[in-house]
Amino acid sequence: xxxxxxxxxxxxxxxxFRQRLMVAGLLALAALGVLVVRFVWLxxxxxxxxxxxxxxxxxxxxxxxxxxxxxxxxxxxxxxANYSAYTLEITPSKVENVERAIEELSKVIExxxxxxxxxxxxxxxxxxxxxxxxRTRLTEEEVAKFAVNRYRFPGFEIKARLxxxxxxxxxxxxxxxxxxxxxxxxxGRIEEQGATTNYKGTNHIGKLGIEGAYEKELHGTTGSxxxxxxxxGRAIRALSRAEPQSGNNxxxxxxxxxxxxxxEAFQEYRGALVALDPKTGDVLALVSKPGFDPNLFVDGIDPxxxxxxxxxxxxxxxxxxxxxxxxxxxxIKPFLALAALATGKRTPEQTIFDPGHWMxxxxxxxxxxWKPGGHGTVNxxxxxxxxCDTYYYxxxxxxxxxxxxxxxxxxxxxxxxxxxxxxxxxxxxPSTDWKWQRFKQRWYAGDTIxxxxxxxxxxxxxxxxxxxxxxxxxxxxxxxxxxxxAVQDARTQEVREIPVAQGEAVAVKPEHLELVxxxxxxxxxxxxxxxxAAQGAPYLIAGKTGTAQVVAMxxxxxYDEKRVRERHRDHALFIAYAPADDPKIALAVLVxxxxxxxxxxxxxxxxVLDFHxxxxxxxxxxxxxxxxxxxx
Amino acid sequence: MISxxxxxxxxxxxxxxxxxxxxxxxxxxTVVYSASGGASFDRVLGQGRNIxxxxxxxxxxxxxxxxxxxxxxxxxxxxxxxxxxxVALFGEVRNGARRWLNLGFTTxxxxxxxxxxxxxxxxxxxxxxQEAIKLRDYAVAAILLALPVGLVVRQPDLGTALxxxxxxxxxxxLAGLSWKVLATLFATGLASLPLLWGMLHDYQRRRVLTxxxxxxxxxxxxxxxxxxxxxxxxxGVLGKGWLNGTQAQLDFVPERSTDFIxxxxxxxxxxxxxxxxxxxxxxIVARGLMIAANASTTFARLTAGAVTLTFFTYAFVNMGMVxxxxxxxxxPLPMVSYGGTALLSILVGFxxxxxxxxxxxxxxx
Numbered sequence: 001x002x003x004x005x006x007x008x009x010x011x012x013x014x015x016x017f018r019q020r021l022m023v024a025g026l027l028a029l030a031a032l033g034v035l036v037v038r039f040v041w042l043x044x045x046x047x048x049x050x051x052x053x054x055x056x057x058x059x060x061x062x063x064x065x066x067x068x069x070x071x072x073x074x075x076x077x078x079x080x081a082n083y084s085a086y087t088l089e090i091t092p093s094k095v096e097n098v099e100r101a102i103e104e105l106s107k108v109i110e111x112x113x114x115x116x117x118x119x120x121x122x123x124x125x126x127x128x129x130x131x132x133x134x135r136t137r138l139t140e141e142e143v144a145k146f147a148v149n150r151y152r153f154p155g156f157e158i159k160a161r162l163x164x165x166x167x168x169x170x171x172x173x174x175x176x177x178x179x180x181x182x183x184x185x186x187x188g189r190i191e192e193q194g195a196t197t198n199y200k201g202t203n204h205i206g207k208l209g210i211e212g213a214y215e216k217e218l219h220g221t222t223g224s225x226x227x228x229x230x231x232x233g234r235a236i237r238a239l240s241r242a243e244p245q246s247g248n249n250x251x252x253x254x255x256x257x258x259x260x261x262x263x264e265a266f267q268e269y270r271g272a273l274v275a276l277d278p279k280t281g282d283v284l285a286l287v288s289k290p291g292f293d294p295n296l297f298v299d300g301i302d303p304x305x306x307x308x309x310x311x312x313x314x315x316x317x318x319x320x321x322x323x324x325x326x327x328x329x330x331x332i333k334p335f336l337a338l339a340a341l342a343t344g345k346r347t348p349e350q351t352i353f354d355p356g357h358w359m360x361x362x363x364x365x366x367x368x369x370w371k372p373g374g375h376g377t378v379n380x381x382x383x384x385x386x387x388c389d390t391y392y393y394x395x396x397x398x399x400x401x402x403x404x405x406x407x408x409x410x411x412x413x414x415x416x417x418x419x420x421x422x423x424x425x426x427x428x429x430p431s432t433d434w435k436w437q438r439f440k441q442r443w444y445a446g447d448t449i450x451x452x453x454x455x456x457x458x459x460x461x462x463x464x465x466x467x468x469x470x471x472x473x474x475x476x477x478x479x480x481x482x483x484x485x486a487v488q489d490a491r492t493q494e495v496r497e498i499p500v501a502q503g504e505a506v507a508v509k510p511e512h513l514e515l516v517x518x519x520x521x522x523x524x525x526x527x528x529x530x531x532x533a534a535q536g537a538p539y540l541i542a543g544k545t546g547t548a549q550v551v552a553m554x555x556x557x558x559y560d561e562k563r564v565r566e567r568h569r570d571h572a573l574f575i576a577y578a579p580a581d582d583p584k585i586a587l588a589v590l591v592x593x594x595x596x597x598x599x600x601x602x603x604x605x606x607x608v609l610d611f612h613x614x615x616x617x618x619x620x621x622x623x624x625x626x627x628x629x630x631x632x
Numbered sequence: 633m634i635s636x637x638x639x640x641x642x643x644x645x646x647x648x649x650x651x652x653x654x655x656x657x658x659x660x661x662t663v664v665y666s667a668s669g670g671a672s673f674d675r676v677l678g679q680g681r682n683i684x685x686x687x688x689x690x691x692x693x694x695x696x697x698x699x700x701x702x703x704x705x706x707x708x709x710x711x712x713x714x715x716x717x718x719v720a721l722f723g724e725v726r727n728g729a730r731r732w733l734n735l736g737f738t739t740x741x742x743x744x745x746x747x748x749x750x751x752x753x754x755x756x757x758x759x760x761x762q763e764a765i766k767l768r769d770y771a772v773a774a775i776l777l778a779l780p781v782g783l784v785v786r787q788p789d790l791g792t793a794l795x796x797x798x799x800x801x802x803x804x805x806l807a808g809l810s811w812k813v814l815a816t817l818f819a820t821g822l823a824s825l826p827l828l829w830g831m832l833h834d835y836q837r838r839r840v841l842t843x844x845x846x847x848x849x850x851x852x853x854x855x856x857x858x859x860x861x862x863x864x865x866x867x868g869v870l871g872k873g874w875l876n877g878t879q880a881q882l883d884f885v886p887e888r889s890t891d892f893i894x895x896x897x898x899x900x901x902x903x904x905x906x907x908x909x910x911x912x913x914x915x916i917v918a919r920g921l922m923i924a925a926n927a928s929t930t931f932a933r934l935t936a937g938a939v940t941l942t943f944f945t946y947a948f949v950n951m952g953m954v955x956x957x958x959x960x961x962x963x964p965l966p967m968v969s970y971g972g973t974a975l976l977s978i979l980v981g982f983x984x985x986x987x988x989x990x991x992x993x994x995x996x997x
Binding site: 009013014016017018020021024025028029031032034035036038039040042043044046047049050051053054055057058228229230231232236 | 762763802805806807808859861862863864865866867868869878879882883884898899902903906907910913914917918921924925930933934937941944948951952955956957
């Protein structure tokens with residue numbers, strides 16, 4: 001092997017090698033060129049886009065829930081307030097075995113069976129990733145105990161939350177209402193109002209009463225906090241914050257002391273009472289008995305309480321004042337008397353003779369007066385004072401149901417009063433049209449006769465009765481009942497009065513009104529049906545008693561209270577306003593199965609009038625055990 | 633005295649290459665600090681220790697003459713192969729892959745050593761047959777290469793296998809395998825892609841598919857790529873500043889101090905930083921190719937060329953995968969990513985380059 005050859009070979013090999021190295025180097029450069037193009041694409045051309053994505057990654061907008069507005073009564077007494085408390089919440093989706101975890105938790109802090117049941121109920125109602133309270137109102141000690149053990153409980157979190165409290169418990173519960181956790185129906189409503197953003201972070205919403213109807217005022221505006229988060233979603237630091245704006249405070253027309261006095265006056269009776277300021281329609285008291293404790297609903301009601309409230313025969317959740325539709329009974333006699341005068345069907349002096357019953361021509365069945373033997377000679381004034389049924393049987397027959405319907409509609413019967421909370425029912429003011437549409441039956445003359453004493457098809461709510469008596473007291477101008485009289489702006493503290501709705505004048509002559517009013521005053525004087533209840537009152541009361549039959553009585557059958565089961569006893573009613581010469585309060589009382597209006601409902605009214613006008617608390621003298629019949 | 637000590641230390645060190653390496657390593661440390669959250673020096677100190685160990689290895693290797701390295705090639709390769717077989721039989725499984733071998737006193741990852749052993753042994757083989765390299769020799773070289781690559785693919789460790797394959801392929805390529813054969817191989821390779829696809833593990837296939845469309849699986853395999861590109865792209869031209877990368881500091885970038893450290897760097901230092909890093913790599917590669925071009929023996933040339941090109945492959949594959957143009961394979965960013973094993977094999981490779989560069993005169997005389 002010659003050196004030359006080796007050298008040549010070496011040179012050739014070196015050339016190949018260097019050539020290959022060059023190729024490799026160029027390929028490498030080309031590859032780097034691709035990389036540089038890629039970097040320019042990402043970091044120059046698309047940089048803006050990626051910057052946006054990076055910001056979206058790191059910035060999370062957390063809603064800051066506003067404080068809910070307070071509800072204050074007309075004297076500034078707090079009816080609904082907020083307090084901050086610790087809750088222990090579980091996000092079920094983050095916990096492997098929720099039940100076992102709760103079992104473990106119960107070894108650290110107390111978990112009552114009630115808490116478990118409520119949690120279970122909430123779990124069924126909500127989505128898996130929602131944070132649900134297992135314990136509320138933790139003490140500082142419990143918070144500390146849990147904090148030490150928190151590593152054992154992933155998916156559990158202590159949160160400081162604002163709670164609603166109703167310091168007066170079940171007093172005025174139907175008027176004030178309550179808040180509860182937002183359910184699917186609420187979500188739908190919120191979406192409809194386009195308020196979804198404002199409800200981010202909010203768990204509770206007003207469900208009933210003022211809390212429900214004035215949700216918009218009370219809720220406030222949700223603020224937001226821009227928070228920097230890491231990939232695990234943990235907040236690192238706050239970047240900026242838009243403060244929430246608290247909900248507005250509501251100044252309510254209720255007088256909670258009067259309300260309490262009214263509710264206590266009911267003792268164990270079921271029923272409803274609505275007291276209005278006849279000039280403004282301000283609701284001074286709105287009672288529906290029995291009530292319930294709205295505090296039970298605030299952190300999710302537990303199934304036991306829920307079932308108890310729902311299945312009770314007393315229906316405590318039903319707002320009888322707005323939704324109870326009862327035959328108004330004799331309380332409508334003053335209005336029928338007005339109709340008689342307005343239509344000219346009766347003059348004040350015109351008398352009838354009441355033999356204790358009334359015969360509809362062509363019908364053999366007699367319509368009985370409540371008083372066996374009758375009231376003798378009765379004119380319009382006396383017909384109201386002694387509540388003569390016979391007088392009104394004939395009057396109704398003369399007026400006809402459609403004239404009654406037309407006249408009563410002016411006083412608000414058969415339609416909603418327009419009170420500013422939801423759920424009100426319209427009652428029923430019957431007419432021939434109505435019966436035809438409802439039953440495809442023609443109206444019988446006999447139907448009209450029952451309507452003459454507020455029975456038959458006629459149904460009214462206690463609120464309607466109160467509004468109609470307020471119209472009387474107001475000199476014939478209708479009022480619209482309202483529960484909220486002013487809104488206090490949370491930021492400026494400015495109080496914005498809600499204007500009183502302009503009432504409509506009812507087509508009655510003042511002299512006719514005076515006649516009826518005078519008769520209503522005599523109802524509460526010796527000889528009237530509410531004499532006893534009004535005894536000793538240092539102010540004038542204008543009133544009218546009523547008794548509404550619960551089951552239709554067969555004609556000719558003597559109605560005996562003692563024999564009928566308690567639930568089938570008559571409802572007792574009383575409407576009134578006082579002082580009769582300068583009305584400051586108008587009210588309607590309905591006592592379910594209370595017997596007679598004069599003996600059961602009127603004493604409750606008296607207690608309320610006394611409290612409102614005299615500021616003193618008097619125990620109503622309700623009939624004990626065997627109510628002595630005092631007439632209708 | 634001091635100058636003699638300096639002379640002793642620097643005699644076998646290639647100046648230009650060393651400067652580039654030191655700059656890149658320094659850059660790496662600053663990024664590791666940022667990628668570890670910028671709150672503790674633990675990772676930086678750990679990486680400093682890794683660098684110290686690897687630099688010592690570099691110095692030791694640089695002081696071994698190329699002839700001695702050539703003699704070591706076969707023993708190292710054989711030992712590596714035995715250890716790889718050992719891994720396949722008794723290896724420890726971590727994260728679903730059998731890559732580690734417990735030797736009692738320490739656990740090793742023999743596949744790393746193969747990144748050095750394969751080019752050495754192939755260069756040795758071609759050196760021995762330099763008078764007349766026949767097609768048969770290429771076949772033998774291919775077998776020498778296929779054995780470790782196959783074993784590593786089976787672990788499975790696609791990234792390392794790819795780099796071992798690249799290191800061996802570069803030797804074969806530089807040794808002068810004819811373009812015709814290369815073209816045929818390339819065509820065959822393309823044709824066998826479907827076959828290869830069938831052999832891939834599910835997760836490997838997903839990675840390739842994810843590359844084609846990361847949005848397909850934004851929370852799974854695509855998450856890495858999406859977040860990394862967001863990080864790099866949002867860095868813009870000048871970056872968000874050191875320690876200020878939101879994607880990096882808030883943990884959106886996965887494996888931010890190891891395989892995906894480029895995302896941290898690109899976010900905080902922007903396009904400018906990326907170009908600086910590419911420039912440093914270009915300097916290193918250029919110096920390496922220069923050393924290879926001027927090396928005096930076939931063994932030295934082939935080894936130097938292959939080591940340099942492998943280093944380039946390292947850098948390119950990592951940058952390509954983090955910026956979303958290559959599938960995600962577990963390859964760290966050389967000399968920047970946190971971790972000792974890869975760093976050791978890289979600096980040993982540069983030790984070999986320095987040995988070749990500084991022992992040249994002795995050999996050629």
